[in-house]
Amino acid sequence: MTQAPVNVTVTGAAGQIGYALLFRIASGQLLGQDVPVKLRLLEIPQAVKAAEGTAMELDDGAFPLLAGIDIFDDPKQAFEGTNIALLVGARPRSKGMERGDLLEANGGIFKPQGEAINAGAADDIKVLVVGNPANTNALIARSHAPDVPADRFTAMTRLDHNRALAQLSKKLGVPVTELKKLAIWGNHSATQYPSVQHAEVGGKPVEVDQAWLENDFIPTVAKRGAAIIEARGLSSAASAASAAIDHVYTWVNGTPAGDWTSAGVVSDGSYGVAEGIISSFPVTAKDGKYEIVQGLEIDDFSRARIDASVAELVEERDTVQKLGLI
Numbered sequence: 001m002t003q004a005p006v007n008v009t010v011t012g013a014a015g016q017i018g019y020a021l022l023f024r025i026a027s028g029q030l031l032g033q034d035v036p037v038k039l040r041l042l043e044i045p046q047a048v049k050a051a052e053g054t055a056m057e058l059d060d061g062a063f064p065l066l067a068g069i070d071i072f073d074d075p076k077q078a079f080e081g082t083n084i085a086l087l088v089g090a091r092p093r094s095k096g097m098e099r100g101d102l103l104e105a106n107g108g109i110f111k112p113q114g115e116a117i118n119a120g121a122a123d124d125i126k127v128l129v130v131g132n133p134a135n136t137n138a139l140i141a142r143s144h145a146p147d148v149p150a151d152r153f154t155a156m157t158r159l160d161h162n163r164a165l166a167q168l169s170k171k172l173g174v175p176v177t178e179l180k181k182l183a184i185w186g187n188h189s190a191t192q193y194p195s196v197q198h199a200e201v202g203g204k205p206v207e208v209d210q211a212w213l214e215n216d217f218i219p220t221v222a223k224r225g226a227a228i229i230e231a232r233g234l235s236s237a238a239s240a241a242s243a244a245i246d247h248v249y250t251w252v253n254g255t256p257a258g259d260w261t262s263a264g265v266v267s268d269g270s271y272g273v274a275e276g277i278i279s280s281f282p283v284t285a286k287d288g289k290y291e292i293v294q295g296l297e298i299d300d301f302s303r304a305r306i307d308a309s310v311a312e313l314v315e316e317r318d319t320v321q322k323l324g325l326i
C-alpha cells in the first residue's frame with residue numbers, strides 16, 4: 001500500500017444497511033482495489049456493543065485494504081478527519097408519528113452531525129445521506145455545515161436508479177449494461193419520477209407504451225421500498241448498501257462517457273427545481289464532482305411529475321424551516 005488510508009465514517013453502523021455495507025467498504029468496493037480505508041463507526045450508546053461485534057467480524061475478514069476500525073458514540077469524534085461520510089443511521093417512523101414528527105426527530109440527529117462535519121471533517125469531505133427522509137436529512141446536515149461547499153452534501157437516489165434499470169431491463173429483455181440515460185427526479189419517496197424520456201437501449205431511444213410507463217414502471221419503481229418492507233418485514237438493506245457503494249464509487253471515479261446516473265444534489269435552480277433543496281437529478285461525475293446534466297428537453301408529462309415531487313421537497317423544507325432545523 002503506497003497511499004494513506006481514506007477515513008470513512010459510517011453512521012448507524014450496527015444497523016441492517018451497516019451490516020451489508022461495511023464488508024463491501026472493507027473489501028475495496030467503495031473506493032477501488034488500491035485504496036486502503038480506515039473505518040470510523042458511529043452509533044448511539046445502546047448499539048455500540050453490537051457495532052463492536054460487527055467490528056470483530058470485520059477483523060475476522062482479514063481484509064488487506066482495511067487499515068483500522070474505531071467506534072464512537074459522539075459525532076464530533078466520529079467525523080474528525082473524515083474524507084467520506086455515509087449517514088445511514090436515522091430515526092424510523094413509528095406508529096402514530098406524523099411526517100413533521102419524523103422530520104423533527106431526524107433533525108435531532110442530522111443537525112449535530114452536520115455541525116460535527118463542519119467542525120472536524122477533512123477538506124475533501126464527501127457526504128452521502130442514506131437515512132430517511134434522505135433528501136431533507138441531507139438539507140438539515142448541509143445547513144449546519146456552512147464552511148463545507150454545498151456540493152459535498154448528497155442524498156441517495158441511486159437505489160431508485162438501479163431499480164429503474166432493473167425494471168426496464170426486464171421489460172425490454174436486455175441486460176442493464178445496454179441501458180443508458182435513465183433518470184430519477186425529485187424526492188426519494190413515492191412521489192419520485194423515474195424518467196425514460198431520454199433513455200437509450202443499445203444507443204437508440206427507448207420506446208415503451210405510455211400505459212406501461214404510467215401503470216407499471218413508475219409505480220413499481222416509486223413504491224419498491226414499500227414492497228420490500230411488505231415482503232421482508234424490514235426495509236431494503238443489501239440493495240441499499242449496494243447503491244451507496246455505487247453512489248460513492250461513481251462520485252470519486254466518474255460516470256462513463258455517454259451516460260449519466262441519478263443523485264440527490266443541491267439544486268442550483270436547474271429545470272425550475274427550487275434552488276437550495278436537495279433533489280434528485282440526472283448527474284454526471286467528473287474529477288470528484290457531481291454535476292447536473294444540463295440542456296435536456298422536458299416534455300409535459302415529465303414536467304408535471306417533476307413538479308409534483310419537487311413540491312413535496314419544498315413542503316419538507318418549509319416544515320424543517322418552521323421547526324428551526326435549518
Ligand code: NAD
Binds near residue numbers: 011
Ligand atoms: P436499522 O434500524 O437497521 O439501523 C439504523 C441504525 O442507526 C441503528 O443501529 C441505530 O442504532 C442507528 N442510529 C440511530 N440514531 C443514530 C445516531 N444519532 N447516530 C448514529 N447511529 C444512529 O435501519 P437500516 O435498515 O440500516 O436503515 C437505515 C436508514 O436508511 C433508514 O432511515 C432507512 O429508511 C434508510 N434507507 C434509505 C434508502 C435510500 O434509498 N435512501 C434505502 C433503504 C433504507
Ligand code: LMR
Binds near residue numbers: 236
Ligand atoms: C427504500 O427505498 O427501500 C427505503 O427508503 C424504504 C424505507 O422507507 O426505508
